[in-house]
Amino acid sequence: KNLLQNMNHKCRCFCFIYFYFFADLLPASDGDIKTMTFLQEVVDILLAYIVESFDRETKVIDFHYPNELLQMNNWELQDEPATLDDILISCRATLKYAIKTAHPRYFNQLSTGLDMVGLAADWLTSTANTNMFTYEVAPVFVLLEYVTLKKMREIIGWSDGRGDGIFSPGGAISNMYAMLLARFKMFPEVKEKGMSSVPRLVAFTSEHELNDVFLFCSGKLIPADLERRILEAKQKGFVPFFVSATAGTTVYGAFDPLIAISDICRKYNIWMHVDGAWGGSLLMSRRHRWKLDGVERANSVTWNPHKMMSVPLQCSALLVREEGLMQNCNQMHACYLFQQDKHYDLSYDTGDKALQCGRHVDIFKLWLMWRAKGTIGFEAQIDKCLELSEYLYNKIKDREGYEMVFDGKPQHTNVCFWYLPPGIRYMEDKEEKKKHLHKVAPVIKARMMEYGTTMVSYQPQGDKVNFFRMVISNPAATFEDIDFLIEEIERLGQDL
Amino acid sequence: KNLLQNMNHKCRCFCFIYFYFFADLLPASDGDIKTMTFLQEVVDILLAYIVESFDRETKVIDFHYPNELLQMNNWELQDEPATLDDILISCRATLKYAIKTAHPRYFNQLSTGLDMVGLAADWLTSTANTNMFTYEVAPVFVLLEYVTLKKMREIIGWSDGRGDGIFSPGGAISNMYAMLLARFKMFPEVKEKGMSSVPRLVAFTSEHELNDVFLFCSGKLIPADLERRILEAKQKGFVPFFVSATAGTTVYGAFDPLIAISDICRKYNIWMHVDGAWGGSLLMSRRHRWKLDGVERANSVTWNPHKMMSVPLQCSALLVREEGLMQNCNQMHACYLFQQDKHYDLSYDTGDKALQCGRHVDIFKLWLMWRAKGTIGFEAQIDKCLELSEYLYNKIKDREGYEMVFDGKPQHTNVCFWYLPPGIRYMEDKEEKKKHLHKVAPVIKARMMEYGTTMVSYQPQGDKVNFFRMVISNPAATFEDIDFLIEEIERLGQDL
Numbered sequence A, B: 001k002n003l004l005q006n007m008n009h010k011c012r013c014f015c016f017i018y019f020y021f022f023a024d025l026l027p028a029s030d031g032d033i034k035t036m037t038f039l040q041e042v043v044d045i046l047l048a049y050i051v052e053s054f055d056r057e058t059k060v061i062d063f064h065y066p067n068e069l070l071q072m073n074n075w076e077l078q079d080e081p082a083t084l085d086d087i088l089i090s091c092r093a094t095l096k097y098a099i100k101t102a103h104p105r106y107f108n109q110l111s112t113g114l115d116m117v118g119l120a121a122d123w124l125t126s127t128a129n130t131n132m133f134t135y136e137v138a139p140v141f142v143l144l145e146y147v148t149l150k151k152m153r154e155i156i157g158w159s160d161g162r163g164d165g166i167f168s169p170g171g172a173i174s175n176m177y178a179m180l181l182a183r184f185k186m187f188p189e190v191k192e193k194g195m196s197s198v199p200r201l202v203a204f205t206s207e208h209e210l211n212d213v214f215l216f217c218s219g220k221l222i223p224a225d226l227e228r229r230i231l232e233a234k235q236k237g238f239v240p241f242f243v244s245a246t247a248g249t250t251v252y253g254a255f256d257p258l259i260a261i262s263d264i265c266r267k268y269n270i271w272m273h274v275d276g277a278w279g280g281s282l283l284m285s286r287r288h289r290w291k292l293d294g295v296e297r298a299n300s301v302t303w304n305p306h307k308m309m310s311v312p313l314q315c316s317a318l319l320v321r322e323e324g325l326m327q328n329c330n331q332m333h334a335c336y337l338f339q340q341d342k343h344y345d346l347s348y349d350t351g352d353k354a355l356q357c358g359r360h361v362d363i364f365k366l367w368l369m370w371r372a373k374g375t376i377g378f379e380a381q382i383d384k385c386l387e388l389s390e391y392l393y394n395k396i397k398d399r400e401g402y403e404m405v406f407d408g409k410p411q412h413t414n415v416c417f418w419y420l421p422p423g424i425r426y427m428e429d430k431e432e433k434k435k436h437l438h439k440v441a442p443v444i445k446a447r448m449m450e451y452g453t454t455m456v457s458y459q460p461q462g463d464k465v466n467f468f469r470m471v472i473s474n475p476a477a478t479f480e481d482i483d484f485l486i487e488e489i490e491r492l493g494q495d496l
Helices: A002-015 A032-053 A066-071 A084-096 A116-128 A139-156 A171-186 A223-235 A258-268 A280-284 A325-330 A363-396 A430-451 A479-493 B002-015 B032-053 B066-071 B084-096 B116-128 B139-156 B171-186 B223-235 B258-268 B280-284 B325-330 B363-396 B430-451 B479-493
Strands: A164-168 A201-205 A213-215 A239-246 A271-276 A300-303 A316-320 A402-404 A415-419 A457-461 A464-470 B164-168 B201-205 B213-215 B239-246 B271-276 B300-303 B316-320 B402-404 B415-419 B457-461 B464-470
Touching: A032 A084, A032 B032, A032 B116, A066 B139, A084 B116, A084 B139, A084 B363, A116 A363, A116 B032, A116 B084, A116 B116, A139 A164, A139 A280, A139 A316, A139 A363, A139 B066, A139 B084, A164 A171, A164 A325, A171 A239, A171 A271, A171 A300, A171 A316, A171 A325, A201 A223, A223 A239, A223 A258, A239 A258, A258 A271, A271 A280, A280 A300, A280 A363, A363 A402, A363 A415, A363 A479, A363 B084, A415 A430, A415 A479, A430 A457, A430 A464, A430 A479, B032 B084, B116 B363, B139 B164, B139 B280, B139 B316, B139 B363, B164 B171, B164 B325, B171 B239, B171 B271, B171 B300, B171 B316, B171 B325, B201 B223, B223 B239, B223 B258, B239 B258, B258 B271, B271 B280, B280 B300, B280 B363, B363 B402, B363 B415, B363 B479, B415 B430, B415 B479, B430 B457, B430 B464, B430 B479
Parallel strands: A201 A213, A201 A239, A239 A271, A271 A300, B201 B213, B201 B239, B239 B271, B271 B300
Antiparallel strands: A164 A316, A300 A316, A402 A415, A415 A464, A457 A464, B164 B316, B300 B316, B402 B415, B415 B464, B457 B464
């Protein structure tokens, strides 16, 4: 097969003159053949990279320190054009030092893996190179966004999939849009008169620290605690306007109790947002969706298909229960885009629903993958990742040298644990032991990257010293890869 | 050539069994060949689309109304998976009804055209499928962002290219980031204590209407007027903290006088931002960069290479003069990403410089195009677009049936004009004439889309009735295409 590819490659190169420049490509007249040849060369590089990425014999990363990497290639920008051959060399160099995010043993982030249909869809999206702000310039993509958001709202449980929504560049932006909606809903005058027209607002969340936000620790939002803090805030003259419950926290994968939280939000008339950037995808699984029971009571939901559903980056949705609110909150009537005398149904011009004017087309990847897998395909993929994490949890929870960071079975695929090498395992001085343990994960992780065998995240949290945070969203991972991870941690850490 | 392609296609299809599903592709064992065959089929569809898009005989759009388009294909999402053959059919259908943004006669937006090297780079970016937040997961891309931002700061004129910056999802977000920096610079306590800790802030801009912002009309920011309004605001007890001068307004392409504005900003100690989303690229042109004289005095600059430089969407940069400020303003120390005991130089972890945590990789397209064209290639491309717009302006300014919307030669490629069909041209009742004229552009535009021959934007502005706003950023456009546009407007409007 490789031979065939090589021959194929050489045959094409033979027709391809290396000293062409970008100016020889389309829109140059007679640029057709040269363009197709050039793009095909690039595709050949990409296809080889893809096949290699899935091969467990390949390194996840060929790691180099920043100053080394700066010197390994000429990355500087010049005044003069480079040849197309140099462009192909740059493509190869870029991939050589890239992380192979498709690799079955890449577990480093909440977004891992590479879906082949999603990739094809992203290539098509780049080729279509348009903008989501109007139906006029993105007719199909706007319709597909409409169809997909409706489906997602049905899955949340809003009747007939009614409501609104938008795809944004990521979870932080989706959550911010939800806060703006909540603020506008309570104080519509904020749009015209600004922040000085509203009282001091307070938001509550289990996850992030924000301006004017009371932070809860990164565990679960406890309803009684939330209510107490709401009352405290009100007594101080603040106005609680927004509660962001987390469905799947970043570190522990914890799910806040949505039903109890929604009761409190209703009682105090506070906007309830569910940040399901990480955990929202569990709604696709009949086995796991109970963890989000009560999500249908939320006013808004963030759900990032680029995390647990392996849609290529970026793909984050904000779903909103009330229709019309997004438009009212954000519209600026830019007359160069949203002409009111266009000849089609203007409700499909979505550009006034968010702070952004232009929006990248993020929908096609998700839509085409959904088409290819069906809802049941996504469900199977998600269930499998949760199975793998349960397998990991069961394997290490009583294994010598391991300690779990939190009690009980993980709710999501987050498995947080310490590995105690033999040299530390039996230390008696607890403080000394902690101090040593803190250094273990960073060293093992650095060695993983040097060897390029696997990648998993670590971190400290509060008074907890560095632990491994294993997350599984990679559809290529198998039980054997979990076994490998454990063996590799022990191999790389045995001398510590 | 087409015959060859067809044979090639048939030969591959012969090997490719139509009834495969996504589950047969990688990471399936032995999924290599099937994956490569599937992706190659998609690429063949894309290559054919690209070549077609540049052909002037092809329609810019095969337009259908939303309700028609919804019925032209089965776009609904199902529970069950579709075959890969169905996926290819969906790809073809999506492209059939898409706008051909590469078409030489597509002038509808500030972002037009399709660059072949940029496209190749975007395909590679999708394949690498990673996130910009840390060097750990995007080593090459983070370095290329560093190299490119430095180069852009040099071009702005900041000594040795010092300063900071980031690529964001678009101009609106870049401008928002600049406002957050300005606010933090003046009132660092805002980060911890929120908006209630600061006085009522006021921003000034020539372009958009924002919360707490005094709006100037969409023409130029007049320095004397700006100073008067700053003094008024201060008298009312407000604190002016941000002036956003526009380098290339969206509608008229006007450039605010940056030197005079910077004098005022210095006098009153106000953050000066330059919104060069549209006009910033003129900095690449030795012939036109004088229009931005004074930009080097700005505290921050928005510059969208996805507009005038034809980088595929999305690619927007925020450049900041002061080093370290972005990190201080935005960092949240998410311990699951920015571990302080990593084994490499942490200054390359950029994820704490903005509100977003994850960021899409937008840099590679720009970097690879810069490599392929050199600075002089970008310059030539930009100069050519400005030449075309001057040609258009000269052609219609005294032509019968045309009226210019603003006086004088356009500063950017924006040419705003009314076309008065013979039936309206000689009307005596001015109000009646205006009323009729208002309806002309929407009808001609609708007809352009029905015929699919070209696309250009129109809009009203203040008391001005609908006019055509022609903008040229499409590198495929030629003098003949400008001639065609004029002929087409006259052909489609002659009976009105």
